Each structure stands twice: as structure tokens, then as C-alpha cells.
Amino acid sequence: MPFLRxxxxxxxxxxxxxxxxxxxxxLLGEGVLIYRLRSGECVALRDRCPHRFAxxxxxxxxxxxxxxxxxxxxxxxxxxxxxxxxxxxxxxAAAKVHxxxxxxxxxxxxxxxxxxxxxxxxxxxxCSRLEIGHPNGVAxxxxxxxxxxxxxxxNILDLSHADHVHGLIISTRGELSKLIPKMHAEDRYVTAxxxxxxxxxxxxxxxxxxxxxxxxxxxxxxxxxxPSNMLVTVGATQSADPKDVLQTWDYHFMTPETESSTxxxxxxxxxxxxxxxxxxxxxxxxxxxxxxxxxxxxPLISAIQKEMGSSDFWxxxxxxxxxxxxxxxxxxxxxxxxxxxxSAGQASQPGT
Ligand code: FES
Ligand SMILES: [Fe+2]
Numbered sequence: 175m176p177f178l179r180x181x182x183x184x185x186x187x188x189x190x191x192x193x194x195x196x197x198x199x200x201l202l203g204e205g206v207l208i209y210r211l212r213s214g215e216c217v218a219l220r221d222r223c224p225h226r227f228a229x230x231x232x233x234x235x236x237x238x239x240x241x242x243x244x245x246x247x248x249x250x251x252x253x254x255x256x257x258x259x260x261x262x263x264x265x266x267a268a269a270k271v272h273x274x275x276x277x278x279x280x281x282x283x284x285x286x287x288x289x290x291x292x293x294x295x296x297x298x299x300x301c302s303r304l305e306i307g308h309p310n311g312v313a314x315x316x317x318x319x320x321x322x323x324x325x326x327x328x329n330i331l332d333l334s335h336a337d338h339v340h341g342l343i344i345s346t347r348g349e350l351s352k353l354i355p356k357m358h359a360e361d362r363y364v365t366a367x368x369x370x371x372x373x374x375x376x377x378x379x380x381x382x383x384x385x386x387x388x389x390x391x392x393x394x395x396x397x398x399x400x401p402s403n404m405l406v407t408v409g410a411t412q413s414a415d416p417k418d419v420l421q422t423w424d425y426h427f428m429t430p431e432t433e434s435s436t437x438x439x440x441x442x443x444x445x446x447x448x449x450x451x452x453x454x455x456x457x458x459x460x461x462x463x464x465x466x467x468x469x470x471x472x473p474l475i476s477a478i479q480k481e482m483g484s485s486d487f488w489x490x491x492x493x494x495x496x497x498x499x500x501x502x503x504x505x506x507x508x509x510x511x512x513x514x515x516x517s518a519g520q521a522s523q524p525g526t
Contacts, residue, residue: 177202177430178401178512180288182298184427184439185274187314188281191216196240198231200431202287206274207231211238216283217251218274224255230271280304281314281441282427288515299399303423304443311450313460317438317468321479323402323428324487324508326436328501329471330404330426331366333394340470342377343462346370346392354496359503362400362511366500369393378459379410379420382448388412398504400511402428421445424463434479440464 185201186208197208198221205221207230219240221229228244235241239256241248247269248257255269275286275293280301286293304312319326329335333355336346355366374380375390383390390410397405409421427439442460444450482490487505494502 176512176516177287178508178515180286180292180515181401182277182284182286182293183402183429184282184437185218185276185285185429186283187316187439188216188278188283189314190316191283194235196231196233196235198229199437201285201437202430203432204287205229205231206285207240208283209235209240211251216276216278218276218283218285219249219251219253220272220274222271223247224269224271281312282439299403299405301405301425301441303405304425304441307443307446308451310453310456311446311448312441312443313456314442315440315460315464317440317464317472318431319436319438319472320434320476321436322434323430323436324505325475325478326426326428326438326471327398327402327404327504329475330406331364331396331398331501331504332497333366333368333396333406334497335471339474340466343466344376344378346376347372351497355500357500357503359500359507361507364398364500364504364507365395367393367395375410376408378462379408379448382420383410383412385412396500398500400504400508402430404428418447419445420448422448433484438467440467 183201185199185206186197191197191208191210195209199206199208207219207221210216221231223230223242223244225247226244228242230240230242233241233243239248239250246259247255249271250256253271253273255265258265275290277284277295277298279298281304284298334350336344337348337351349370349372350368353368353370355368358365371389371391373389374387375383375392380386390412392410394406394408404426406424406426407421408424409419411419423443425441429437431437442463449455
């Protein structure tokens with residue numbers, strides 16, 4: 175199954191692209207070179223020299239250009255070869271590399287891996303929540319999972335696993351599995367929502383409630399935007415006043431590295447009533463969240479990937495439970511989009 179190419183993915187966190195660094199990252203099975211120009215603008219080029227295919231990120235940077243590490247062809251930020259030290263120094267017409275469309279927004283570098291003329295910035299999902307509020311109330315993280323990105327999408331679209339997989343920090347104490355989540359689905363969009371009570375609340379939030387040991391009302395709403403951009407809003411309260419709800423907006427962005435590995439970007443914003451200005455707590459909280467994902471979800475999802483190997487998901491005849499409609503709907507929607515793109519002949523790889 176090919177990837178959906180005409181879509182926005184995350185290539186990197188803004189904070190990863192620092193100074194004069196040349197970052198090599200495989201996205202959708204394709205080597206991509208990412209770096210920041212002296213002007214501050216980010217560039218993403220195919221990370222493969224057209225001569226003998228050396229990865230350009232192993233080369234050197236000269237001003238805003240990149241010099242290939244092997245025979246020193248030099249490329250400018252548009253991907254054009256601007257210097258050939260060999261023979262008569264003529265530049266072969268084919269000596270160029272693809273430059274991908276990118277947009278830096280919300281502290282993230284968005285990349286369009288498909289046909290450049292179809293890239294539409296207005297289709298980038300709204301993550302403006304990350305920019306509303308005190309700067310200490312937002313945090314970013316990166317993980318890499320040895321699993322297909324769809325397994326991670328489905329993990330988040332079925333939060334009932336928090337009853338069984340997660341330790342105390344985000345455990346939902348068996349409450350979610352009893353519920354059938356409310357679902358809403360469109361062609362490129364699926365949401366699932368759980369409303370429940372638990373005693374005490376999830377540990378990550380309990381100590382900020384008026385009575386940390388007592389029952390709390392909680393909710394979680396998961397939004398999936400094709401292909402793999404997700405927002406999870408989670409809230410907890412012991413009050414009837416909506417202003418008292420402690421809430422986070424957690425963004426999960428899965429960018430396929432290969433068929434069986436994924437770049438997993440995470441960004442989180444808390445409400446103002448949840449010590450939003452406390453930078454130290456912010457760091458502690460995001461570290462705890464990332465550790466829960468990496469130590470608890472990660473090994474399980476990687477083991478599932480290993481067990482499934484390269485088998486098609488449906489060919490394994492999975493048993494479906496009451497928590498499965500949202501993940502199944504998203505998987506089906508994605509398959510449809512990928513098939514439509516392939517049959518329209520739009521799945522060409524401009525970067526190769
Ligand atoms: S491989 Fe890049 S110049 Fe030869
Ligand atoms: Fe999880």
C-alpha cells in the first residue's frame with residue numbers, strides 16, 4: 175500500500191532545525207534534507223545527489239548552499255546545481271534535486287510530499303491552540319516508533335487501551351472500556367469522544383483538582399485528520415462551572431518513515447487554570463507524557479508490527495470490539511484516499 179502523498183505531514187519540530195545543521199530524515203520512504211537558511215526560512219530538498227546518490231546531509235554547508243560529500247557538486251536552496259568542480263565545470267542540465275513545499279507554522283515544519291502544484295497551505299490543520307496562552311504552557315516532543323503509522327493512529331482513536339496499557343499517570347482505571355464512544359466521521363475526518371467519571375482522576379491532573387482523592391468528571395475527544403494528524407482534548411473537573419475545567423490540547427502527528435517505522439511528533443498546550451506559566455512543571459509533564467507513550471504504547475505497538483509483519487491488516491481477519499468503529503472508519507477512509515490518489519495517477523514521487 176503506497177502512502178498518501180498529496181497531504182501535509184510534519185517533517186520536523188521547528189526547534190530541531192537549528193543553526194547551520196543539515197538534517198537527514200526519511201519521510202514516506204524518501205530521504206529528505208532539512209535545513210534553515212540564514213534568513214530563517216526552512217528548506218527541504220531531496221537528500222540524494224543526482225550524480226552517485228550520496229546523501230547531501232552528509233555534505234557541507236557553504237552559506238545557504240550544500241556541497242555534496244562525494245565529488246562536491248554544489249546545490250542552492252532551490253535544488254539547482256550551481257557549481258561543478260570537474261572537467262570544464264559545465265553544469266549538467268539534470269544536476270538538480272527536488273525542493274519540497276514546506277510551511278513553518280505552529281512551531282512545526284509542514285511538508286508536502288506530493289505534486290507541488292497541488293499543495294494548498296489552507297489545508298494545513300488548525301493548531302492555533304498551541305499559540306494561545308502563556309509560552310510556558312506549551313511543549314513539544316519527538317519520538318520514533320518501530321511500527322506503521324496507522325497502528326499509532328488507531329491506538330489513539332481507541333483510548334480504551336488507557337484502561338489496560340497505561341500506568342498510573344494516565345490510567346483511566348477501567349472506565350473507558352465500558353463505554354461506547356460517540357463518533358462523527360467525514361471523508362477525511364473522524365472524531366471519537368468519551369465522557370466518564372473516575373476516582374481519583376488521572377494522576378496527571380488529580381493534584382490540581384479541589385479534592386485530589388475524590389471522583390472527577392473527565393472527557394477525551396480525539397480528532398483524526400487524514401492522513402495522520404491528530405488532536406486529543408482531555409479535560410477533568412469537580413465543578414459545575416465550565417471555567418474550572420482543567421484541559422489540555424495534545425497534538426499527535428505521525429509521519430511515516432517507512433512502512434514499518436514512524437516519526438511521532440507531539441505538542442501539548444494546557445489551559446490557563448492549570449499552572450500554565452510554570453515552565454518547570456511544563457517540562458515535567460511533557461516528559462511524563464512522552465515516557466508513557468514511549469514505554470507503554472511503544473513496545474506494544476512495535477511488537478504488534480513485528481507480529482503482523484508485512485501482512486495486510488484485513489487479511490488477518492481482526493476481531494472487532496465496541497471501541498473499534500472510529501479506528502476502523504479512519505483506516506477505511508485512508509485506504510480510500512490512497513486508492514483514489516493512485517488511480518488518478520497522482521501518486522508520482524516528484525522527489526525521485
Ligand atoms: S555523488 Fe554527489 S557529486 Fe558525486
Ligand atoms: Fe496510549
